[in-house]
Each structure stands twice: as C-alpha cells, then as structure tokens.
Amino acid sequence: MPKDVPAGYSRMQIILHWAVPVLVVVQFLLGPAMTTVYEGMKTGTPQGLPVLAWLHVGIGFVVLFIACWRVGLRFARGVPAPTFEPQTPEQGFLAFVTHELTFFLYLTILAIPVLGAIGWFYQNDVAASAHASMKYLLILVVAVHVSISLFHQFVLRDGSLDRMRKLRD
Template identity: 25%
Template sequence: MAQPHYDRGSVLLHWLMAALLLAELGLGLWMTELPKNDGGTRAYWFNIHKSLGMLLGLLILLRLGWSLLRPRVVAAPQSPVMQWLAASGHRLLYAFMLLLPLSGFLGSVFSGYPIRFFGLRLPRLAERWETAKELLSCLHQLSVYALLLLLTLHLLAVVHHQFILRDGLLQRMLFRK
C-alpha cells in the first residue's frame, strides 16, 4: 500500500547520500587541479575520493534494495507530463549515481595503482590497461557533468514544488516526529 511520506531509512539514505555526493563532486573537481608531483598530497586525496566513491556505490545499491522492500510513496498530484519528467529524472539520477562510482572504480582497477578502501588495500583485479583506463576516466568525467546537471534540475524541481506549487513535496523527504 502506498504511503504519503518516506520512511526514516529512505530519508536517512537520501540525505546521507546527498551530503556525500556533494562532498565527492567538490573533492573530485578540486583534487584534479592538484600538481602531480606534490609529495603525496594528490595521491592522499585521490585515495579519499576513491574510498568515498566506493562507499557511495555501496550506499546506492543499499538504497535501491531498500526502495524495493518499502511500500511506494504516493506520487504528488501532477499532470502526466510532469509525472513522466519526475520518473525519468529519478531514473537518470539513479543511473548516474551508479555509473559514477562504477566507472571510477573500474578506471582505478585498470590504472595499475593499488586501490585502497579507507586504508585497506584491495586485491588487484586486473593488470594495467591504458585504453580501458582512459575510456573509463573519460566516462567518469563526463558523468560528473551529467550528474551535476541532473542534480541542478532536481533542486529546481524541489524549489518549484516548494515555492510555486506549494504542495508540501519537500516535507515528504524530511525527518518527521
């Protein structure tokens, strides 16, 4: 049966992922500007970025699984076109939230460098493959800009619902007593 509000687990996952995703996007854009021969600072931040990216990858899988186990939330009343746009926007957000950590992880796998998850060295899964690394790196970078666009549209939709339609949509994704 459909519910009028999201459950606490869904709300927690949404906001935790939002905070981590924004931190990751900012860190990723910043760290690529660091000089390559800086005595390890760049490598340190790349390892942090990779660890947070893997965590986000796990969280998006958890979030997808969680959403399959929870009752659906009643859609806000809107036109069929707006319903289609909302559903398509959410599907694209999920697709890019999956693609970003996956392309980053696989790019790292083929880079030849060790992969660490918060300091824990993961087993080597493949040998260095420059072509695959470059392709995945390009996909990862393009996905960042696509996700930034989708997040901007998502935020504009929230503003539209909150201040123009005044339909209380934002309250459905906030913690309730």
C-alpha cells in the same frame, strides 16, 4: 497482492537521501586531487597527495553502497504515492519528467562510482574520462531534481519536499 503504499519515506530513506548529496559535494572537492594523482600514475611521475585520491575512492564506494541500499529500500518498502494527480497535459509532463528523472538520477549515481573504480583500479582512461565527464550530467540531473522539488514546494504547494524532510511513518 499489491504492496501497501507507505504514507511517507522511512527514516533510513531520508538519511540515505541526504547523505548522498553531502558525500557528492565532498567528492567534487576531492576531484582535483584525484585527477592530479591519477595523471601522475599514468605518466610515472608521482604527483599530489595519494591519501586524498584514496579518500575519493573510498567515498565513491560509500556512495555506490548507499545508492544500492536506496534502490533496495525502494523495492522492499516502496515510496509514497505522488503528491498530486495530473489534471492537465502540463502536469502530466511534469509527472513524467519527475518519474524519469528519478531513474536517471539513480542511474547516474550508480554509474559514476563504477566507472571511477574501473578507471582507478584498471587505469582505464576511457572509464576515467567517462567518470570525470559524468559530473556535468550529474550537475544537470541534480539541478533539474532540485528545481522540480522547489516548484512542487513553492508553486504547487503540494508538500512534496516535506516528504524528504519529515518522517511520516
């Protein structure tokens, strides 16, 4: 029997959604400190503030935990139906991009902390480099996500952005 589609996102889904970008901004601010400490570890000459590096690691685990929690809620509770049914090929493309973007956003938010943990705890330069480089992918995916959300809200005027701002249980 198919699961009922919720009318909106739950309070927890909304809180977790907005917690991730706040924590990611903090991570971007802590990134240079982490890089300095990591490079000092690799060369054997301590540099920077290790407490900031460990804060970066801790917040990374929190982001990973929240991302897993969000995926779990997504499967357990479901998500609201799309805000519109595509009527044109352009709208169909927009719906496709929106759906696939969600997958890549989750994948990126899950992969970055895992790669960072492997880089930090195993001093694996490949994982650390991939972790650092993926910030550009994250910026791109988030920029497209925000652009599509704003397009839905202000051009299509379908209220899709409101679904992640207002509780409708």
